[in-house]
Amino acid sequence: MESELKSQKDVMNHLIQFTEQLNSFSGSNQQFNLFPASQTGPCSSLLICIASLGFDSKFYPSKNAAGFKYVILKAINTWLNCVGTNKKSLIITADWNNHKFEEFYKPIIDSYCLRFDTEVQIYEQSTRGLWLRYPY
């Protein structure tokens, strides 16, 4: 299938718009936790995180968008606050840095999954499609 996302800018805009779409669902019934979110709520068993910008990008409130580094730190904060409730996490990112991931973040995620019997999946959305980046 030919990708409709022709450029990295298309990918980022796609994820930003998709985040807004998900916000309408999570806000109405709180069946999953979402970041970036327009509002906060109680812990859910499901967490969805969208990293729409470059890997190390900060959070931009006007776009409600951030990079993987910021998003994964928010996810870790959620995991610590929702121990025993969070069971599965899905993270979608527009940018990927395997070296930084393996050095800084993979050990934390490995420990969280092993210690608390939870599942974390990370996918990269690129112009060439969706790629599973964790677990592998």
Place this chain on the structure above:
Amino acid sequence: MNNTFFHSIEDLVADFLASNVVDIGLGLETRAIKLTKWSPS
């Protein structure tokens, strides 16, 4: 590692939410979530 399992993030998220209806007993209304596919203009 580099295998594409889903054609879109809409499919990916819908599958993630739907699979957990069975696993953890979420309300059936989760199944009704419709994710409209966005395409660049």
